[in-house]
Amino acid sequence: MKPVSIKDIAKAAGVSHPTVSRALCFSPLVKAETAQRIRDMATAMGYRPNAVARGLVTRRTRTIGAVVTTLTDPFHGEVLSGVEELASDHHYSVFVANCNADADREIRVVKLFQERRVDGIVVMCSRVGALYAPLLRELKIPIVLINSNYPNDVFDSVAIDNLGASLQAVQHLISLGHSQIAYLGDQFGLDSDRERFAGYRQALLGAGLPVVTSLTVCGDGTPEGGQAAAARLLALPEPPTAIFCYNDQSAIGALSAIRVHGLRVPEDVSIVGFDDLRIASFANPPLTTVRQPRQLMGRTAAGILLDLLSGSVGQTHVQIPGELIIRRSTATCSTAVSDIQEPAI
Amino acid sequence: MKPVSIKDIAKAAGVSHPTVSRALCFSPLVKAETAQRIRDMATAMGYRPNAVARGLVTRRTRTIGAVVTTLTDPFHGEVLSGVEELASDHHYSVFVANCNADADREIRVVKLFQERRVDGIVVMCSRVGALYAPLLRELKIPIVLINSNYPNDVFDSVAIDNLGASLQAVQHLISLGHSQIAYLGDQFGLDSDRERFAGYRQALLGAGLPVVTSLTVCGDGTPEGGQAAAARLLALPEPPTAIFCYNDQSAIGALSAIRVHGLRVPEDVSIVGFDDLRIASFANPPLTTVRQPRQLMGRTAAGILLDLLSGSVGQTHVQIPGELIIRRSTATCSTAVSDIQEPAI
DNA sequence: TCTTTGATCGAAACGGGTTTCATACAGGAA
DNA sequence: TTCCTGTATGAAACCCGTTTCGATCAAAGA
Numbered sequence: 001m002k003p004v005s006i007k008d009i010a011k012a013a014g015v016s017h018p019t020v021s022r023a024l025c026f027s028p029l030v031k032a033e034t035a036q037r038i039r040d041m042a043t044a045m046g047y048r049p050n051a052v053a054r055g056l057v058t059r060r061t062r063t064i065g066a067v068v069t070t071l072t073d074p075f076h077g078e079v080l081s082g083v084e085e086l087a088s089d090h091h092y093s094v095f096v097a098n099c100n101a102d103a104d105r106e107i108r109v110v111k112l113f114q115e116r117r118v119d120g121i122v123v124m125c126s127r128v129g130a131l132y133a134p135l136l137r138e139l140k141i142p143i144v145l146i147n148s149n150y151p152n153d154v155f156d157s158v159a160i161d162n163l164g165a166s167l168q169a170v171q172h173l174i175s176l177g178h179s180q181i182a183y184l185g186d187q188f189g190l191d192s193d194r195e196r197f198a199g200y201r202q203a204l205l206g207a208g209l210p211v212v213t214s215l216t217v218c219g220d221g222t223p224e225g226g227q228a229a230a231a232r233l234l235a236l237p238e239p240p241t242a243i244f245c246y247n248d249q250s251a252i253g254a255l256s257a258i259r260v261h262g263l264r265v266p267e268d269v270s271i272v273g274f275d276d277l278r279i280a281s282f283a284n285p286p287l288t289t290v291r292q293p294r295q296l297m298g299r300t301a302a303g304i305l306l307d308l309l310s311g312s313v314g315q316t317h318v319q320i321p322g323e324l325i326i327r328r329s330t331a332t333c334s335t336a337v338s339d340i341q342e343p344a345i
Numbered sequence: 346m347k348p349v350s351i352k353d354i355a356k357a358a359g360v361s362h363p364t365v366s367r368a369l370c371f372s373p374l375v376k377a378e379t380a381q382r383i384r385d386m387a388t389a390m391g392y393r394p395n396a397v398a399r400g401l402v403t404r405r406t407r408t409i410g411a412v413v414t415t416l417t418d419p420f421h422g423e424v425l426s427g428v429e430e431l432a433s434d435h436h437y438s439v440f441v442a443n444c445n446a447d448a449d450r451e452i453r454v455v456k457l458f459q460e461r462r463v464d465g466i467v468v469m470c471s472r473v474g475a476l477y478a479p480l481l482r483e484l485k486i487p488i489v490l491i492n493s494n495y496p497n498d499v500f501d502s503v504a505i506d507n508l509g510a511s512l513q514a515v516q517h518l519i520s521l522g523h524s525q526i527a528y529l530g531d532q533f534g535l536d537s538d539r540e541r542f543a544g545y546r547q548a549l550l551g552a553g554l555p556v557v558t559s560l561t562v563c564g565d566g567t568p569e570g571g572q573a574a575a576a577r578l579l580a581l582p583e584p585p586t587a588i589f590c591y592n593d594q595s596a597i598g599a600l601s602a603i604r605v606h607g608l609r610v611p612e613d614v615s616i617v618g619f620d621d622l623r624i625a626s627f628a629n630p631p632l633t634t635v636r637q638p639r640q641l642m643g644r645t646a647a648g649i650l651l652d653l654l655s656g657s658v659g660q661t662h663v664q665i666p667g668e669l670i671i672r673r674s675t676a677t678c679s680t681a682v683s684d685i686q687e688p689a690i
Numbered sequence: 691t692c693t694t695t696g697a698t699c700g701a702a703a704c705g706g707g708t709t710t711c712a713t714a715c716a717g718g719a720a
Numbered sequence: 721t722t723c724c725t726g727t728a729t730g731a732a733a734c735c736c737g738t739t740t741c742g743a744t745c746a747a748a749g750a
Contacts, residue, residue: 116438
């Protein structure tokens, strides 16, 4: 009926249950042959340790909680996969909870994790980074934030170098002769959006180009949102010759909008994405984008968390550089070429 | 130091700890005003119940385990999202574990879940469906399988109607005049692959068309695999005029291969995918595909599991019909048109 | 021979809740 | 007043492990 416990084994083996416990943990305190006999009996009886009971007494559950904004986003899935991978290598299990990009829900989820007595928490793209400080003081659970380095001095974090990467991406466009460059952001992107915009802005200013308000539009991180936002750009009296998108999903939507508008990529408009999702290289044309090592970021965050759990102290902030992957959605600006009287190829 | 327990509250309130327990559970056994006083004190002291301890005594942890083959696949992410959504609505938490499409690991993961005393398990695209029978007898944990209805009579399951959906998809191609139709499968697709192939085969035979061995190739469910497999098809002396793909990811790879090969979709080759991933409608051209309601499938599976947990008996097998979404990657077969001397449009 | 030491193991406590059972007491009926 | 009933609460057991402490015993040293 009930699963076998160490007491059942103890009875069967004619020893006390602590002895069984020790034998199963390979404690040197029990005679080798006795221990072997007990272990044999345990496997014979189909014993499976009860992690719940163990967690109660040891106050370590060997679980970590992962809070994710939208599980349906392949980006998050891959980061989560990295977290899970490293965690499971270290015999940790991971709870996953979706907060649907809702700050209240994010807090609720974290509190639920606390009730579950997870050993640590990883939060991806937190909505409430700044609010964790007081919450955490109350919680006393190690937290690592991924791509939401709000209070950079309070929490351990792993984040892509948004500013540097966008700078690089937009400089790439500038080097191709573009000057009418748009930024297609994510209204829910929070910090990441702000930083990527900052990189965009910095690149323009660095090249002596103006930052035109009408060339900044907002999507929502999805292809649909990207499509709609790009359509707005194309409807401008002076549409951009290049669009730097918040992420690949938006960029894919933008590609679609441009096609619908009867223009070609990259001949008429260049597009740069962000993330390098697996499908980016299969877009038509293959997308120039900034690669974010997603699984690595997940693994890194989990690694920091595990370090924290094994007693390491001091903050760790890993800033991961993005890598610009140049594919075929970006090309020399045709109008620029004619401006400076270069011969067409 | 330690988190506050009901005993701490009991001491502070001058009652016994069972009374506190009852008050917090809104048991009618404790006087209303006492209960209120206790609850006020609990919140004042920042009490958070310990789910581990509760799980130990009640033998219900309110957790479910989700086994997923590849978390990085957006398909799985969305199903998982559905599972998590319904679970969290019912105050269940979900453990997620990746088995990397490895049967041994899948079994290990399930056993780990058992140690964690999850109340139930959802397995997506199981590698070892058939093996669960003996394992389960030993485990005694309710399991629901998603898209892996191996022993259809042993486990509760939710599955897409692979055969019916493929039949419909391939009939669509046939109705467009195609007769050289290829099947681009997934070597790791197991049952799903077999069933989709069966639907393909049935459609061909039903239309009096031959099933040509060389027109059946295998990818691995990824764009890369689809690209490679499609390239093999295009290299045939008599290449297909239409390709029915195991999933959208493969189809996207195929689109890319066809482009590289200098052919156009759908003018030269029609492509049908499977899943209707969010990006399917943003492919170029937008992909004709079979829609699988992924989140719904996850929710449904979780619903069955929760029913099981609340004592329902009897098997539930939900077969979800796929919906053919016709977009622009399929068109009338040009060679067929010339064969039957129809005027070109 | 007596004490010390180390090896081996059992008894008991503990973790933080829930549940059963017993008790105390107030109010109502006889 | 006595008995009964119901309400409100506490004591204790329990869930299943781990850990501390103490006991036993044999071997080794004094």
